[in-house]
Amino acid sequence: MYRLALRTLRLRKGGFLATFVAVFFGALVVSACGGLMETGIRSETPVQRLAAAPIVVGGQQTLKLPKDDPAALEPEEKHKFENATLPERVRLDAGLAGRLRAVPGVTDVVGEYSFPVLAGRASALGHAWDSAVLTPYTLQGAAPKPGEAVVDAGLGLAVGDTLPIAAHGTVSPFRISGIAQAPQAMRDAAVFFAPSDAERLSGHPGRFDTIGVFGGDVAAVTAAVGDAGVVATGGDRGAFEFPETGKGGENLIVLAAVSGGLSALVMVFVVAGTLTLSTQQRQRELALLRAVGTTPRQLRRMVLGEALVVALLAVGAAVALGPVLARWLFGQLVDHDVVPDVLRFEQGWVPAVVAAGASLLAVVGAAFVAGRRASRIRPAEALAEAAVERRWLTPIRLVTAILCFGGGTALAIVTVAVMTGPVAASTAGPAVMLWAFGLAAISPGVTKLMAVLLRWPVEALTGVNGKVALRNTRVGAVRAAGAVTPIMLAVGIATANIYLQTTQEAASNQAYTEDLRADAVVAGPGGLDPAVLGRVRAVPGVAGASEYVTSTVFVEKPFDSGQHDDGRPALGVSELTGNTVEVPSTLGHHVGDTLSLKLGDGTPVDVRVTAVVNQRPGFERLVLPADLLAPHTTLGLAPQLLVRAEAGVDSATLTARLREATAGLPVLVGDRETLIAAHAKGNEVGAWVNYLLVGMILAYTVISVVNTLVTATARRRREFGVQRLSGFTRGQVLRMAGVEGGLIATIAVLLGTLVAAGAIVPFCLVVTGSVLPSGPVTIYLAVLAIAVVLALTAILVPAWAATRGRAVDATSVGE
Numbered sequence: 001m002y003r004l005a006l007r008t009l010r011l012r013k014g015g016f017l018a019t020f021v022a023v024f025f026g027a028l029v030v031s032a033c034g035g036l037m038e039t040g041i042r043s044e045t046p047v048q049r050l051a052a053a054p055i056v057v058g059g060q061q062t063l064k065l066p067k068d069d070p071a072a073l074e075p076e077e078k079h080k081f082e083n084a085t086l087p088e089r090v091r092l093d094a095g096l097a098g099r100l101r102a103v104p105g106v107t108d109v110v111g112e113y114s115f116p117v118l119a120g121r122a123s124a125l126g127h128a129w130d131s132a133v134l135t136p137y138t139l140q141g142a143a144p145k146p147g148e149a150v151v152d153a154g155l156g157l158a159v160g161d162t163l164p165i166a167a168h169g170t171v172s173p174f175r176i177s178g179i180a181q182a183p184q185a186m187r188d189a190a191v192f193f194a195p196s197d198a199e200r201l202s203g204h205p206g207r208f209d210t211i212g213v214f215g216g217d218v219a220a221v222t223a224a225v226g227d228a229g230v231v232a233t234g235g236d237r238g239a240f241e242f243p244e245t246g247k248g249g250e251n252l253i254v255l256a257a258v259s260g261g262l263s264a265l266v267m268v269f270v271v272a273g274t275l276t277l278s279t280q281q282r283q284r285e286l287a288l289l290r291a292v293g294t295t296p297r298q299l300r301r302m303v304l305g306e307a308l309v310v311a312l313l314a315v316g317a318a319v320a321l322g323p324v325l326a327r328w329l330f331g332q333l334v335d336h337d338v339v340p341d342v343l344r345f346e347q348g349w350v351p352a353v354v355a356a357g358a359s360l361l362a363v364v365g366a367a368f369v370a371g372r373r374a375s376r377i378r379p380a381e382a383l384a385e386a387a388v389e390r391r392w393l394t395p396i397r398l399v400t401a402i403l404c405f406g407g408g409t410a411l412a413i414v415t416v417a418v419m420t421g422p423v424a425a426s427t428a429g430p431a432v433m434l435w436a437f438g439l440a441a442i443s444p445g446v447t448k449l450m451a452v453l454l455r456w457p458v459e460a461l462t463g464v465n466g467k468v469a470l471r472n473t474r475v476g477a478v479r480a481a482g483a484v485t486p487i488m489l490a491v492g493i494a495t496a497n498i499y500l501q502t503t504q505e506a507a508s509n510q511a512y513t514e515d516l517r518a519d520a521v522v523a524g525p526g527g528l529d530p531a532v533l534g535r536v537r538a539v540p541g542v543a544g545a546s547e548y549v550t551s552t553v554f555v556e557k558p559f560d561s562g563q564h565d566d567g568r569p570a571l572g573v574s575e576l577t578g579n580t581v582e583v584p585s586t587l588g589h590h591v592g593d594t595l596s597l598k599l600g601d602g603t604p605v606d607v608r609v610t611a612v613v614n615q616r617p618g619f620e621r622l623v624l625p626a627d628l629l630a631p632h633t634t635l636g637l638a639p640q641l642l643v644r645a646e647a648g649v650d651s652a653t654l655t656a657r658l659r660e661a662t663a664g665l666p667v668l669v670g671d672r673e674t675l676i677a678a679h680a681k682g683n684e685v686g687a688w689v690n691y692l693l694v695g696m697i698l699a700y701t702v703i704s705v706v707n708t709l710v711t712a713t714a715r716r717r718r719e720f721g722v723q724r725l726s727g728f729t730r731g732q733v734l735r736m737a738g739v740e741g742g743l744i745a746t747i748a749v750l751l752g753t754l755v756a757a758g759a760i761v762p763f764c765l766v767v768t769g770s771v772l773p774s775g776p777v778t779i780y781l782a783v784l785a786i787a788v789v790l791a792l793t794a795i796l797v798p799a800w801a802a803t804r805g806r807a808v809d810a811t812s813v814g815e
Contacts, residue, residue: 016310018707019363022274023314025700026267027359031322032329033260034351039330040252044344045238045245048186049127052136053110053212055221057100057229058240059090063554063598084567085250087552088600089243089634091207092229100213103224107215110134111208113198116526116635117191118166118666122155123525124189126167128198132180134212137190141178148177150192165191166666167201169529169637187242187342203527203636210240238342248339255338259696262493264358265433269440270486270704271359272366275307276478300368307367308360315359319352326351329692336688369396397441404438407431408758415762420586420617425500428763432496435758436489439751443481443488448474450747462739465732468723469739480740483794484748486704487787491752494783496759497694501687502775503760505680507767511619512679518642520654521548521675523668527637530627532665533574536641539661541649546574547626547638555622556604557596569621570600572629572638579628581607584620597622599632618767642675702790709744709794713737717802724807733803734796741795745788752787 050056063084092111100109110131117126129144141159144150149165151157161176180192192198199205211229213221222231232240239245289299330345411431415424439446451473458466473480522528522536528547536545549572576582581597583589593609607624615621630638645654651671658669720733728736761771768774 016306018274018710019271019307019310020314021707022267022271022704023311023359023363024318025703026263026271026362027315027318027355028322028325029263029696029700030260030267030358031319031351031355032326033256033263034354035323035326035345035347036252036330036333037256037260038348038351039326039343039346040249040256040339042344042346043239043245043249044235044346045242045340045342046344047235047238048135048184048241048342049114049190050112050134050210050212050237050241051184053134053214053237054233055213055216055218056232056237056240057092057096057211057213057221057225058209058232058243059092060227060230060602061086061090061243061246063602084554085246086598086600086602087247087566088632089209090601091204091209092211094206094208096225096228097208097211099224100211100216100221103213103216103220105216105220106213108133109214110212112210112212113202113204114209115167115202117201118526119149119151119155119157119189119191120163120165122189124152124155124191126165126191126193126198126201128195129192130195131212132190132192135182137180137182137192139178139180141176144177144192144194144197146194146197147174148194149174150178150180151176152186152189152191153179153181154189155191166526168203169524169527169532169666170201171664171666242340242342244340245343248343252333252339252343255333259692262433263696263700264362265437266489266493266700267359268362268365269437269489270700271362272369274482274704274708275363275366276369276482279303304364304367307363311360311363315356318359319356322352322355323347332692338688369394401438401441404434404441408434408438412758412762416765419766423618424763424766425504428500428759429497431762432492432755432759435755436492436752439488439755440485443485443751444477446751447481447484447747448477450750451477451480451743454743454746458739458743462735465736466739468736469743472736472740473743480744480747483705483709483744483791484751486708487745487748487791488751488755490698490702490705491749491783491787492755494694494698495752495756495780498691498779498783499756499760499773499775500763501691502779503764503767503773505687506774507616508619509676509680511616513676514616516642516672516675517644518675519645519651519672520643520658521670521672522641522643522658522662523670524637524639524666525668526666527635527639528641528667529637529665532662532667533641535661536643536658539657541646541654541657542643543646544644546642547572547630548640548642549573549626549630549633549638551600551629551633553600553622553624554598555595556598570629571621571623572626573623574626576610576623576625577627578625579605579607580610580625582611582613582623583609584615584622585612586615586617586620599629601632601634603632705790706794709741709791710798713795713798713802716799720799720803721807724803730803734799737795737799738792741792742788744795745791748791749784749787 063086094111097109097111100106110133111128112131112134113126113128115126117124129150132139132150139150141150149163151163157163157176157179159176159178162173163176164171165174174193180190182190193201202209218231218233225231289302294302326347327345330339333339334341334343408431411427411434415427415431419427451470455470458470462469522532524532530547533545533547536542551570551572552567553570554567581595583595589595589609589612591609591612595607595609597605597607599605605628607628613623626638630636643654643658645651655669655671662669720737723733723736724730760773764770764773
């Protein structure tokens with residue numbers, strides 16, 4: 001039978017080409033997503049500044065519980081916090097360098113400061129000159145003394161120049177004493193200071209970002225470090241130099257898992273639909289094989305053999321091109337700041353194996369289901385069913401539909417009853433796929449039912465052509481469902497994901513503007529000197545000003561079971577002082593309670609609740625004093641001041657006065673709209689990722705729609721010929737095909753809208769209190785237009801080609 005399967009490939013190129021396309025693009029997307037996931041898991045970062053140090057010690061970025069109070073949390077809560085990643089850089093006590101020098105075999109220990117500076121108009125990182133050996137840099141000129149600096153050769157400066165350098169909120173002139181040349185290309189330019197200047201400008205005196213160790217045994221160094229830090233060698237050193245790669249890798253893993261998983265599920269249904277359609281079109285041929293003595297087992301082996309031959313070719317091409325697509329996607333993510341540009345793309349053999357295995361498993365399952373009916377039915381019944389489709393509902397379809405609808409209903413209930421704010425998307429999103437797959441499992445029956453419901457408007461608008469199209473759709477429900485399903489998936493997934501994103505953005509922007517009382521902002525890219533606050537408050541027309549710091553904290557005691565693995569958002573303002581905190585009412589705390597927190601860099605602190613405030617659900621945050629929160633951020637200073645104008649002072653006047661008052665400082669002044677635009681831009685990264693995900697799945701489903709419709713329509717050449725011989729003109733046949741395309745698109749759009757509503761409505765009820773999403777209606781109209789144009793084009797073009805010749809010639813061709 002396998003030999004027969006190979007022969008049939010040559011005679012049925014169209015059907016097998018459709019299967020090849022479906023498997024190829026599905027395996028291609030899964031392989032590419034696997035490459036992104038492997039890159040995120042590896043999170044390999046080339047070492048640059050620390051390349052010469054064989055051993056590097058960095059801060060412990062993973063939150064650990066205090067050992068002296070093991071009963072502080074429940075066991076499951078301990079596990080949760082042990083896996084939490086601290087969002088701010090954890091620095092090392094400078095005294096650790098002295099202990100490391102005492103380790104036998106250690107020849108040198110070098111502490112490293114790394115802080116943002118603005119050298120003229122060029123952004124760079126500041127360091128102490130004694131840490132230049134960690135790269136190492138070569139020097140032209142002299143080492144810097146206090147008040148001097150050595151600058152990177154790429155900055156284009158000369159020895160003897162005097163340059164204003166902004167660091168840690170201040171600007172001071174520094175004389176250029178030398179030019180440093182790096183041995184390799186570096187992402188960030190470097191400016192080196194005398195050790196005393198570097199310690200002061202870093203904003204964290206007595207604390208190193210990292211420590212480089214030369215010589216010594218790794219085990220001995222690790223023992224000397226103990227719990228004070230983490231020891232890294234080889235490629236792991238890059239994570240200390242670029243700590244943002246840890247979070248970037250996590251984001252990449254989540255993105256790849258979601259997009260790859262959804263693509264794999266879509267591939268299962270698309271491949272199953274394609275093979276089912278191909279087998280259904282060959283029903284008469286398979287029935288004749290049964291009639292001449294072919295056993296059911298031989299028939300199943302033939303169908304499986306045909307599918308496997310095509311699948312192996314498609315999978316081979318897909319896994320070869322998968323890294324190309326993955327690298328392109330990775331480049332897009334880097335360009336849009338989703339992942340750091342220093343993260344290295346890595347794709348080995350594992351994603352190829354996973355993609356090949358998933359694709360072949362989908363093909364084998366689909367071929368088994370497609371060939372099962374043809375192999376079990378009696379030959380006489382098979383010949384009858386080849387002319388008129390009868391049965392389509394199987395126990396597998398029914399069970400799949402029940403499970404999917406049950407799961408979608410459960411997720412909708414959880415979304416409304418349990419979730420709050422944007423977190424609701426974590427349950428609303430998967431519900432889309434469950435509703436879609438449930439409808440896809442029973443799509444022939446749903447398609448036939450929808451055709452009956454649409455009978456009167458279709459006949460009223462299209463006359464006899466509509467009657468014939470309706471009858472074709474009802475009688476060929478399985479064939480029509482093969483086209484309805486991918487369009488329904490595309491409409492449902494696109495509409496739901498886009499409107500979930502626009503609704504979430506609108507809710508986030510509304511929550512931000514509701515609490516925003518500022519009329520202007522003073523921002524410092526490298527942080528603001530605390531003295532700037534007093535200068536701004538003294539400006540005429542200023543009613544109030546406050547530092548504005550954002551970070552993340554972890555509530556340890558009493559344990560906050562509602563916080564996420566990445567903690568609670570925290571806001572620092574100048575109105576609060578001391579160890580105090582304002583908490584949202586949803587946490588259940590009272591004024592006077594004491595909370596034990598871990599700040600963003602892991603520093604423990606006890607704070608007293610001074611106020612309980614009502615905040616928008618899902619956007620709750622703790623409010624702390626700015627001077628308590630800011631020193632424990634990576635920057636170490638407040639990055640912004642929010643300024644409110646007195647009554648009668650307009651925004652333009654206020655910003656002009658603020659620019660005059662802060663002239664000469666490394667700050668930027670903007671109005672209220674600048675603040676709102678900056679917040680909205682922060683949401684654009686998440687939106688772009690979501691749109692990329694939707695685009696990938698849509699591209700695959702579009703290909704599948706065209707693939708299915710073109711194949712199905714091209715196989716109807718004999719049917720079109722018979723219609724023309726019975727009195728239909730070619731134009732009437734094409735109009736009838738157009739009505740069928742419009743009917744298929746209408747059914748798919750209605751079902752896709754129903755699928756999207758199953759996710760959008762619960763989410764919107766939670767986030768906005770409305771059943772309708774936020775976002776322009778043009779998004780929905782555009783999705784509908786694409787679906788209609790796609791269906792009509794994919795049907796009319798092959799129908800036009802199938803009716804080009806004489807009708808009598810068309811009736812003489814085989815199936």
